[in-house]
Amino acid sequence: EDKVVQSPLSLVVHEGDTVTLNCSYEVTNFRSLLWYKQEKKAPTFLFMLTSSGIEKKSGRLSSILDKKELFSILNITATQTGDSAVYLCAVGGATNKLIFGTGTLLAVQP
Amino acid sequence: DAMVIQNPRYQVTQFGKPVTLSCSQTLNHNVMYWYQQKSSQAPKLLFHYYDKDFNNEADTPDNFQSRRPNTSFCFLDIRSPGLGDAAMYLCATSRWTGNNSPLHFGNGTRLTVT
Numbered sequence: 001e002d003k004v005v006q007s008p009l010s011l012v013v014h015e016g017d018t019v020t021l022n023c024s025y026e027v028t029n030f031r032s033l034l035w036y037k038q039e040k041k042a043p044t045f046l047f048m049l050t051s052s053g054i055e056k057k058s059g060r061l062s063s064i065l066d067k068k069e070l071f072s073i074l075n076i077t078a079t080q081t082g083d084s085a086v087y088l089c090a091v092g093g094a095t096n097k098l099i100f101g102t103g104t105l106l107a108v109q110p
Numbered sequence: 111d112a113m114v115i116q117n118p119r120y121q122v123t124q125f126g127k128p129v130t131l132s133c134s135q136t137l138n139h140n141v142m143y144w145y146q147q148k149s150s151q152a153p154k155l156l157f158h159y160y161d162k163d164f165n166n167e168a169d170t171p172d173n174f175q176s177r178r179p180n181t182s183f184c185f186l187d188i189r190s191p192g193l194g195d196a197a198m199y200l201c202a203t204s205r206w207t208g209n210n211s212p213l214h215f216g217n218g219t220r221l222t223v224t
Contacts (some may be wrong), residue, residue, distance in 0.1 A: 044215070045214065
């Protein structure tokens, strides 16, 4: 059965810290891995990764995929309180639907 | 400007009373999805439309139905809501069904069943 596992489940840091969120997967015929940020509303798209070893970067956020070890990480540097959210990882495989992990709840304290 | 719009943001219904949630999009995307997300859980796909073709997930209860009268609009009908159907319902769109086409979500409708 396809599955996506995120860790940690929750994380509390202080402003300015750097955090690394993890996503591992077991999916038949992997096609893509996506990261979303969800505040108290709908998820917003962050990155889509399809190739190993190529870092995607947007401001203080970056992500990379390892298709051999079947995982991805999302890094956030110099965290701000506005980064507080649930970060969802989703993976597309043989079927056309995305399989979501349960997310990592990040709380950034002032 | 919002591109995937869900109405209402909050919906309260009574046990067993039919309810309809709506979603519209200005992206002209081919695919529209409905997800159910319960507290602290991952979004769960209920069904999707590729254009007019309806695709139901195998484990979606019959209590949940959907309509897509045109490209822009899609509705989720819950025929007889139970307490267990209380959740956030997320509408999403994508240009294609291929997994290289990111989903664009609306802000969701939070459903309460009393």
